[in-house]
Amino acid sequence: MSKDVPTYHQRVAQEKRKLIVTAATALFLELGYDRTSLARIAERSGVSRATLFKQFPTKATLFDAMVIExxxxxxxxxxxxxxxxxxxxxxxxxxxxxxxxxxxxxxxxxxxxxxxxxxxxxxxxxxxxxxxxxxxxxxxxxxxxxxxxxxxxxxxxxxxxxxxxxxxxxxxxxxxxxxxxxxxxxxxxxxxxxxxxxxxxxxxxxxxx
Known part of the structure; x- marks a missing residue:
């Protein structure tokens, strides 16, 4: 049971990360990098702001993640x-x-x-x-x-x-x-x-x- 808990949480975190990156890419293309806020990205991706800020404290870190992925x-x-x-x-x-x-x-x-x-x-x-x-x-x-x-x-x-x-x-x-x-x-x-x-x-x- 203990082994299943971190695996589940990791999978959920990965799914949310993918939603965030997808939403950010769409908004950057639609509105531009400057006009796209992290709050707007959280809203578009359907995750809480706390979840987004935990993974990506700034737009720069989010963009870096997009590049690496x-x-x-x-x-x-x-x-x-x-x-x-x-x-x-x-x-x-x-x-x-x-x-x-x-x-x-x-x-x-x-x-x-x-x-x-x-x-x-x-x-x-x-x-x-x-x-x-x-x-x-x-x-x-x-x-x-x-x-x-x-x-x-x-x-x-x-x-x-x-x-x-x-x-x-x-x-x-x-x-x-x-x-x-x-x-x-x-x-x-x-x-x-x-x-x-x-x-x-x-x-x-x-x-x-």
């Missing part, structure tokens, strides 16, 4: 181990495409872009707590492959940027600019596979790079 992979897998660069990059690339394909990711970027002139700290949070950690995971993986001798990469930052850019430029960025832009799962898989082939062709040990 948006960039968290669903499977929480460990980084690929070095040794097979095609499989490793494929795993990272498909995870990245899955992240970018989430509706909340598009919403998050729209909020940041809309509020950038008045709240540059939102962009800093998105970069430092969202994109940068994933970028570092790709950079560290390429470093591990370089040290294992499977690739030769002199500029790890450039190589990671090239790889992720080939995916995001097709899968994500048009969704912010082109109404109705959709990419099928089959096409996403093709885009990731081509990005992997391009990076391997450029950097594989013994290749032309």
């Amino acid at each position: 948006s960039w968290t992979t669903a499977d929480e897998e460990d980084p690929p181990t070095a040794g097979n660069v095609v499989d490793g990059l494929s795993s990272l690339g498909h995870r990245y495409a899955e992240l970018l394909s989430r509706p909340q990711m598009t919403d998050l970027f729209r909020i940041v872009i809309a509020e950038l002139p008045r709240f540059p700290e939102l962009a800093n949070a998105q970069f430092s707590q969202g994109k940068m950690p994933y970028f570092e995971s790709v950079r560290n993986y390429l470093l591990a492959e370089h040290e294992a001798g499977t690739v030769r990469v002199d500029d790890l930052e450039l190589a990671a940027t090239q790889f992720l850019g080939m995916i995001s430029n097709y899968v994500f960025w048009p969704t912010l600019l082109v109404p109705g832009w959709e990419v099928s799962a089959e096409r996403v898989a093709e885009v990731v596979d081509e990005a992997v082939r391009t990076v391997v062709a450029r950097y594989a040990a013994g290749g032309p790079g």
